[in-house]
Structures are given as C-alpha cells and as structure tokens.
Amino acid sequence: MTGVSAREPAAGRTDASRWLLRRRVLSDPALRLICFPHAGGAATFFHGWQDRVPAGTEVGAVCYPGRQNRIAEPPLTSMDDLADQAHAALRGLLDRPLALFGHSMGAVVAYEVAVRLAERDGTAPVALLVSGHGAPYLCVAGPPPDTAADDREIAELAMAADPALRGSPQLLDLVMPVLRADHALLRAYRPVRTPRITAPIVAYRGADDPRASEDDMWSWRAMTGAAFRLRTLPGNHFYLATEEAGLVADVMDACRGGANGAAGSTATGPATASAVPLFVRRSGACPFDPAEDFARLRAERPVVRTTLPTGARAWMVTRYADARRVIADQRRFSSRAAVNGPVPPPEPPEGFPPPRPGVFYTYEPEEHGRIRRMLTPEFSAQRARVLEPRAETLADRHLDAIERAGPPADLIADFVLPVPRLLFLELLGVPLQDAGRLHHDLALLHDFHPIHEAQAGAFRRLDAYLRELVETARATPGDNVLGHLVAAHGAELSDDELAGIACQLLLAGYATIAGTLGLSLLALILDPVQAELVRDGRARPDRMAEELIRHLSVVTFGKVFQAKEDVTIADQDIAAGEYVLCHLPSANRDPALADGLDRLDVTREPTPHLALGHGAHHCLGAELARMELRVCVPRVLRRLPGLRLRVPVEELRFTPLNAAYGVESLPVAW
Numbered sequence: 326m327t328g329v330s331a332r333e334p335a336a337g338r339t340d341a342s343r344w345l346l347r348r349r350v351l352s353d354p355a356l357r358l359i360c361f362p363h364a365g366g367a368a369t370f371f372h373g374w375q376d377r378v379p380a381g382t383e384v385g386a387v388c389y390p391g392r393q394n395r396i397a398e399p400p401l402t403s404m405d406d407l408a409d410q411a412h413a414a415l416r417g418l419l420d421r422p423l424a425l426f427g428h429s430m431g432a433v434v435a436y437e438v439a440v441r442l443a444e445r446d447g448t449a450p451v452a453l454l455v456s457g458h459g460a461p462y463l464c465v466a467g468p469p470p471d472t473a474a475d476d477r478e479i480a481e482l483a484m485a486a487d488p489a490l491r492g493s494p495q496l497l498d499l500v501m502p503v504l505r506a507d508h509a510l511l512r513a514y515r516p517v518r519t520p521r522i523t524a525p526i527v528a529y530r531g532a533d534d535p536r537a538s539e540d541d542m543w544s545w546r547a548m549t550g551a552a553f554r555l556r557t558l559p560g561n562h563f564y565l566a567t568e569e570a571g572l573v574a575d576v577m578d579a580c581r582g583g584a585n586g587a588a589g590s591t592a593t594g595p596a597t598a599s600a601v602p603l604f605v606r607r608s609g610a611c612p613f614d615p616a617e618d619f620a621r622l623r624a625e626r627p628v629v630r631t632t633l634p635t636g637a638r639a640w641m642v643t644r645y646a647d648a649r650r651v652i653a654d655q656r657r658f659s660s661r662a663a664v665n666g667p668v669p670p671p672e673p674p675e676g677f678p679p680p681r682p683g684v685f686y687t688y689e690p691e692e693h694g695r696i697r698r699m700l701t702p703e704f705s706a707q708r709a710r711v712l713e714p715r716a717e718t719l720a721d722r723h724l725d726a727i728e729r730a731g732p733p734a735d736l737i738a739d740f741v742l743p744v745p746r747l748l749f750l751e752l753l754g755v756p757l758q759d760a761g762r763l764h765h766d767l768a769l770l771h772d773f774h775p776i777h778e779a780q781a782g783a784f785r786r787l788d789a790y791l792r793e794l795v796e797t798a799r800a801t802p803g804d805n806v807l808g809h810l811v812a813a814h815g816a817e818l819s820d821d822e823l824a825g826i827a828c829q830l831l832l833a834g835y836a837t838i839a840g841t842l843g844l845s846l847l848a849l850i851l852d853p854v855q856a857e858l859v860r861d862g863r864a865r866p867d868r869m870a871e872e873l874i875r876h877l878s879v880v881t882f883g884k885v886f887q888a889k890e891d892v893t894i895a896d897q898d899i900a901a902g903e904y905v906l907c908h909l910p911s912a913n914r915d916p917a918l919a920d921g922l923d924r925l926d927v928t929r930e931p932t933p934h935l936a937l938g939h940g941a942h943h944c945l946g947a948e949l950a951r952m953e954l955r956v957c958v959p960r961v962l963r964r965l966p967g968l969r970l971r972v973p974v975e976e977l978r979f980t981p982l983n984a985a986y987g988v989e990s991l992p993v994a995w
Contacts, residue, residue, distance in 0.1 A: 344414035345385040346393065348375040355381035356451070358424045359415060361431030361438075363457065364507035365482075365500065367392050370428075370565070383421075387411050387434070391503040400506035404514040408437035412445070422451045428565055429457035429536075430511045436461060436548065439522050449524045453549070456529035457562055459541035460548050461516045462765040463782070476501070482562070519765055521989075525552040531564035532557050547768055550978055550989045604631040604641055604906065605773065605881050605981040612979050612988070613848055613877055614923065615910035619643055623915055628897035631906075634773050634982070635670040639885060639904035640897065645915035645935070647894050648907035651886060653940035655690040658886040658905060660942075667984045668773045669885055669904065681784075683818075683825020686833075686884060686942070693941060696826065699814050700945055703752075703806045709948040712752065716956045719744045724964045733971050736991040740961065741843040745835040745953055752949075753830055754798060754805030763790070763831065770832055771984040787831070791824035798823070806830065830945075832984075838950045840879040840980075840987030845958055847977070847988055848877070848925060850968055855927050860962045864927040870954035875934040876925045878910040879986040883938055909935050965995040 345359070346368035358378065360371040368386035375384040389407070390398035401407045411434060415423070419442075427435030432455035442448050480501070526549045528542040539555070546553040558564050601607070608614035622629055622643045631641040642648045651658050661680065680687035685696035702708065723740045734740075750757055766783035794807065799815065802808035807827060810818065818826075849856040858864040886905045891898070899905060913934045914922045922932070937944040944950070962968065970977075971992040978989040 343395070344388055344411060346372075346388050347383065347385040348372065349383065351381070351383040353381075354383040354421050356422050356424060357383045357385060357418055358426060359418075359435075360384065360386040361411075361425065361427035361435045362386065362389065363429030363431055364511055365504035366428070366431070369393070371426075387414075387431070389507070391506065392500075400503050400510070402506065402510055402513075404433065404437060404510055407510065408434055408441060412438045412441040415442075416446065419446060419448055423448075424452045424454065425450045426454040427456075427458075429562070430507060432456060432458040433461055433464070433511065433514060436522070439524060440520060443520075443522060449522060451524065453522065453524045453526045454529070455526065455545055456542075456565065457531075457534065457537050459537060460519070460544035461514075462519045462547070463541065463544055464511075464514050464516065476505070480504075519548065521548055521550045523550055525549060525554075528553070528555045529564075530555065530557050531560040531562060533559070533561045534564070536562050544769075547765060547772070601981045602632070602634065604633070604639070604908065605986075607910075607979065607981055607986070612974070612977070613844060613925070615878075615908070615914060619908065619911035619914070623911060627895040628899075633668045633885070633904075635668055637669060637671045637904060639906050640894070640899050642894060642905060642907045643911040643915075644895065645912040645918045648909065648912040648935055649939055651894065651905055651907050652883070652935065652938060652942050655693075655941055657889050657892050659689070659889050660884045660886055661687050667771065667884075681825050681828075682821035683823060683827075684829045685826065686829060690941065696822075697941070697945065699810060699818075700806070700826070700830075703809060704945045704947075704949060706948045709952040712748065712949070713952055713956060715751070716744070716748055716953055717960075719747055720957050720960050724960060728964065732994040734993055736846055736961070736993055737839075737843050737988065738990065740957075741846070741991070742839050744957060745838040745842065748953070749835040749838070749949075752806055753827060753834070754803050754807040755794065755827075755831075759790070763787070767831055767836065771836060773982040773984070784828075787828050788824060791827045792820060794827065795820045795823040833944070834946060836985040836987075837880055837944075838946070838953050840985035841874060841877055841950065842954060842957055843988050843991060844877045844879060844986070845873045845954060846961055846968075847970075847974075847991060848873070849958070849962065850970055850993070851974065852925060855925055856962055856968075858927050859959050862959075866955040866959065867951070868929060868931060869927040869958065870951045871931040871934075872925065872927050872929045873954060873958070874936045874950065875913050875922075875932060877986075878913050878934075878936045880909060880936065880984065881981070881986060882906040882908055883942065907935070965993070968993055968995045 358374070360368070360374070362368060362370050366389075368388040371384065371386040378384055388395055389400065391400035401410070415438065423442075425435040425439055427433065435453060435455065439450055439453050442450065526545050528545045530537060530539060530542045539557075542555055546555075603616065603618060606616040606618070608616055610617075627642065627644045627647060629641050629643070631639055633639055642651055683696070685693050688696065720740075723744055727734050727739050746760060747757060750760055755763070766787050769780050769783040770787075772780070795811075798807040798811045799820070802811045802815075807823065810823060810826070849859060855864075859869055884906075886907075888899050888901050888903050888905060890901045892901075893899065894905075912918075913932075913936055916922070918934070919932045937947040937950070971994050977991070980987050980989065
C-alpha cells in the first residue's frame with residue numbers, strides 16, 4: 326500500500342456501473358481507456374473521447390462521489406479510500422488490456438490505482454498517462470491555506486474548466502463543497518512509499534500551464550521501471566479540452582506501444598542500448614561491458630567530445646593513464662561544476678554558485694582534504710571489519726526470509742537494496758523508519774536527466790531533514806558517523822557543514838554498493854564457472870570483490886571536472902573552463918593496464934583500477950563496498966543452490982542514465 330489505509334473498500338460501493346461513465350459499452354473491446362478527472366471534475370470532462378478513439382477501444386471515465394449520478398453521496402476525504410474503491414470497481418474489467426489516464430488530481434488517483442492493480446491483482450496497465458500534476462513524492466506537507474484565498478483559487482480553476490460555472494454563481498456555490506473536499510483530499514495525500522510501476526508512463530503538459538512545470542512532469546520519470554515520454558501541447562491547465570482530437574490520437578499511440586520506444590526512456594536493456602548517449606552507453610551484447618565504441622576510441626580518438634543531457638559539451642577521456650591523471654590532478658581539474666546535480670549545465674555567465682557547505686567533493690583541495698581527514702577513520706578497513714558481523718546478520722536475515730517464502734524472488738527488492746541500505750543508514754545515524762522518506766530525493770539526485778528544478782527541491786528537502794538529524798546528533802551523539810563527527814569535530818563544523826557531509830555520504834553511499842552487488846549476482850548467474858569458483862571458495866573473497874568492482878564499474882564517470890587552465894590530454898587541447906569526464910568502464914578495460922580485462926576472472930590478481938576513484942578522489946566507502954561484496958555474494962550463491970534467472974536476460978532493464986548503474990529487478994528461482 327502507498328497510503329495510510331490497507332483496508333478493502335466497503336461492499337456495495339464499487340460496481341463498475343456506479344463508478345464509471347461509459348457512453349458506449351463494447352462487448353469485446355481490444356483496449357479499455359479509463360480516465361480520471363481533476364479535483365472537482367466530472368467524468369463528462371472526457372465525454373467526447375469515445376467518438377474519437379479507434380474502433381475496438383472503450384472509453385470510461387471515473388465518476389467520483391458527490392457529482393453526476395453520485396451527487397447525493399458525500400465526497401471521500403482519503404486518497405486511500407478513493408483509490409481503493411476505484412480500483413475495486415475496475416477489477417471486473419481486467420479481462421482486457423487497460424490504460425489509465427489521469428489529469429491533475431486524477432493523475433495521482435490513476436497512479437494509486439495502477440499500484441493496487443500490481444500489488445493486489447498481479448497485473449499492470451498497458452500505459453499510465455498523466456497530466457497537470459507532478460509525481461506522488463512531490464506531495465509534501467505545507468502550511469494550511471488561507472480559507473478565502475483558497476476558495477478564490479479553487480473557484481478560478483473550476484470556472485476555467487467549466488464555462489457553465491462562469492455564468493452561474495449559484496451553480497458554483499452548489500459545487501463548492503465538492504471542490505473544497507477534493508482539494509483538501511489532495512493536500513492531505515502523503516504516499517508512505519512510492520513504488521515504481523512496470524507500465525510505461527507518458528506525461529503531458531500544456532505549454533502555458535502555470536500549475537505544473539516541465540520539471541514537475543519530468544518527475545514522473547522516476548515512477549516507472551519502463552519507458553517514459555514527456556509531450557507538450559498548446560494551452561493552459563485545461564488543454565485537454567481544446568486539444569482533444571490530437572491528444573486522443575497520441576494517447577492511443579502510447580497504448581499501442583508508442584511509449585515503449587520513447588526517446589526519453591529512463592532505462593534500457595541490451596536490445597535498446599544504442600538509444601543511450603555514448604558517455605554512459607553499455608554494450609548491446611553484454612550489459613556488463615562498455616559499448617564496443619570504446620575499444621576503437623581508446624585506439625584512435627582517446628579524448629572525444631560528448632554531449633551531456635543538459636546540453637553541455639564535455640571532453641570524454643577513455644584511456645586508463647589519461648583518466649588517472651585527470652582524477653588525480655586537483656591543481657588543473659576542479660569538481661565545482663557538480664554543485665547542482667551530477668550532470669552540470671553549461672556554465673552560467675555569472676559562474677557557478679559557491680559549494681554547498683559540507684558537500685566536500687566540490688571543495689578546493691585544501692578544504693576537501695580537511696573534511697576527508699575527519700571522515701577517514703569512519704570508513705577505514707578497521708571500521709569495515711567492525712561492521713562485518715552486522716553485515717553478515719543483515720544478509721542472513723534477508724536470505725532466511727527469501728528461503729521461507731520460497732521461489733520465486735526478486736533479488737534486487739528482497740536482498741540487494743535492503744542489505745546495503747540498512748547497513749549504511751545505521752552507520753551514518755539515520756533512523757531506519759526514515760529510509761523511505763529519503764529514497765526518492767536521493768534517486769532524483771542520482772538522475773542524469775536535466776531536471777534541475779526537481780533536483781533543487783530534493784536538495785532543499787534533504788537539507789531540512791538532515792539539519793534536524795544534526796540537531797539530534799548534537800544533543801545526543803550516537804555511535805555512528807554523525808555522532809562521532811560531533812564528538813570529535815563538533816566545534817570545527819557548523820550544522821550546515823554536518824548536514825552537507827551527511828548529504829554527500831548518502832549520495833555516494835549504498836546506491837553504488839547495491840548497483841555493484843546486483844550486477845555481480847547477475848554476472849555470476851550467467852557464468853556458472855565463475856560462480857562455482859566463488860561458491861566453493863577457490864576464489865579468494867578479496868580478489869573476487871576487487872574483480873567484480875573493476876569489471877562492472879557501476880560509476881561510469883564519478884564526476885564531471887572542469888579544466889582550471891588550458892591543458893593537453895593525449896594530444897587534444899582542452900581550454901580552461903571546458904568540462905572533462907573520465908569514462909571509467911573504458912579505462913578499466915584498457916589493455917595498457919593489463920591483459921584480458923574484458924573477461925571476468927574472480928581469481929585475478931587485483932589491478933590498480935579506477936572504479937573506486939584515485940588519489941584525493943578515491944572513494945571513502947571503498948573498504949565498506951569490498952566488505953559487503955565479500956559477505957553477500959558467496960552467501961547468496963551458497964544459500965540458493967541452482968540459482969537461475971526466471972526471464973531471458975534481454976528482458977531485464979538496466980539504468981545507464983544514473984550515477985550508479987544497475988539492474989532494476991532480478992527475478993530468480995532456485
């Protein structure tokens with residue numbers, strides 16, 4: 326469940342005929358398109374769609390309590406109740422493919438219904454189509470509105486949507502209780518968790534819509550493990566009525582599969598790897614390898630121009646020696662461009678803002694080194710050894726649960742994500758009950774798509790939360806990283822710096838370990854010879870861990886540097902101010918480093934790879950990552966004998982456009 330209540334809806338209120346307005350009920354529809362109106366909206370908002378869709382498509386619109394044929398019913402006051410009852414009404418329609426379309430508040434209702442279809446019925450709509458409202462995780466608490474001002478805004482919106490209300494103050498007064506109830510319902514909505522759905526999402530925005538920005542609509546990208554597309558149409562918040570004909574055709578294209586080929590897809594498997602930008606592209610033949618282009622680039626054009634999703638241009642370094650030089654050279658290469666997200670925009674004319682307090686990877690060398698020295702004891706090899714028994718306990722507890730439930734399982738959801746996350750949050754001092762609260766903001770800040778407004782909002786929410794955490798740590802320092810920093814360096818570090826340090830550690834923490842762990846298990850499932858070497862102990866755990874980290878290189882480039890002065894790399898002149906990124910998967914396969922690096926060999930003598938950075942930019946959590954791989958990988962292989970994929974590898978979905986490359990899910994049996 327995503328809301329507060331998990332109860333089934335009351336009997337007698339959920340029949341489809343009561344909940345749906347359908348102008349034409351088809352006996353054997355090829356597709357059912359179910360529309361969800363905006364706050365205060367009537368199902369007749371979508372009345373004309375049935376005449377415009379292709380033959381065989383049945384259009385229905387959800388009729389909320391308190392309007393139309395349900396005018397005598399009181400409006401619902403809980404998003405859970407509304408979604409529960411709408412979902413129950415649709416359960417009798419699951420014999421045909423179902424697409425959901427929601428506008429404004431209806432977008433949230435449609436999403437909640439899609440979640441219930443997946444969790445309770447094991448099915449998914451062929452597409453989720455949303456407009457006029459950002460993704461659920463953007464619904465955050467705010468101050469109560471001024472009643473008079475709130476009524477004015479509600480009335481203005483209602484009159485913009487319905488000309489009849491503009492000419493009839495009496496009619497507007499009659500419907501105001503319903504309008505107020507819907508707006509209050511939406512303000513009270515707080516998703517407890519926001520799972521990603523498996524249906525593709527198409528988001529629509531009116532070019533003149535003042536209520537939902539482009540970044541708001543891009544936020545839906547985080548809600549699906551399938552394809553995503555954003556489309557812009559003319560008009561204001563109620564462009565659906567004026568652009569009805571074109572929109573319906575667009576919707577039908579998405580439902581027929583147009584969304585699956587969207588250029589804005591957020592994840593890709595080997596079959597669609599060529600649609601991914603070169604700077605993060607993996608091989609079309611093997612999801613663990615860099616794209617085949619990189620062998621040619623290392624040999625012929627080791628430093629090449631690439632375009633980032635923000636439109637900024639950068640020089641991409643592909644050879645090991647050149648990448649090592651860039652990462653180590655703090656005098657010539659700055660990481661200040663990473664202030665506002667992982668992929669910087671073109672430099673603004675006024676320059677970049679100052680570094681966020683405590684986010685030390687954007688600091689100049691002296692200050693960067695000062696913070697790192699404070700943190701080094703918390704992430705040392707000795708500290709990792711102290712944490713190892715706890716990692717073993719967490720791993721065994723989750724494997725026990727997997728064994729009790731029996732096959733099948735999703736190793737990502739059931740093991741790969743929770744074990745590193747729980748360990749890291751305990752280490753940092755974050756209460757485990759707050760893990761879900763942080764999840765989507767961290768995901769936004771790992772995203773390489775140009776969603777700066779959403780990422781700025783994520784930073785604001787994280788800053789506010791972490792300031793509260795710092796205040797708690799100052800009052801009662803615990804046996805964790807924040808508590809130790811307060812005890813040892815509390816007088817030297819401001820609250821803003823402590824919050825910034827915690828933010829950077831969260832961003833660099835468990836996601837990269839989870840990405841490596843998930844891909845490691847997949848690689849070994851697909852390579853029984855290497856798996857057997859791990860299972861029977863012939864592969865030393867330390868060598869196994871190092872080889873998996875190198876071979877997979879889930880952090881594609883770490884950070885985008887900016888040249889502080891004119892510099893030449895591999896005969897390529899780079900001007901001061903230009904961006905430079907080091908492609909780590911390519912550098913870690915460079916034959917100049919060692920022979921045979923395209924092959925996974927869990928018994929390999931470790932090489933000085935760059936997957937964990939280098940020099941002043943060497944990963945603080947390197948020893949923690951190595952320890953977790955040593956603990957987790959052999960355990961899974963030994964506890965689940967005969968481990969195998971339940972789907973072809975071509976059906977798995979990967980996340981190249983993310984700071985931590987990984988696999989979305991890992992359905993297995995044993």
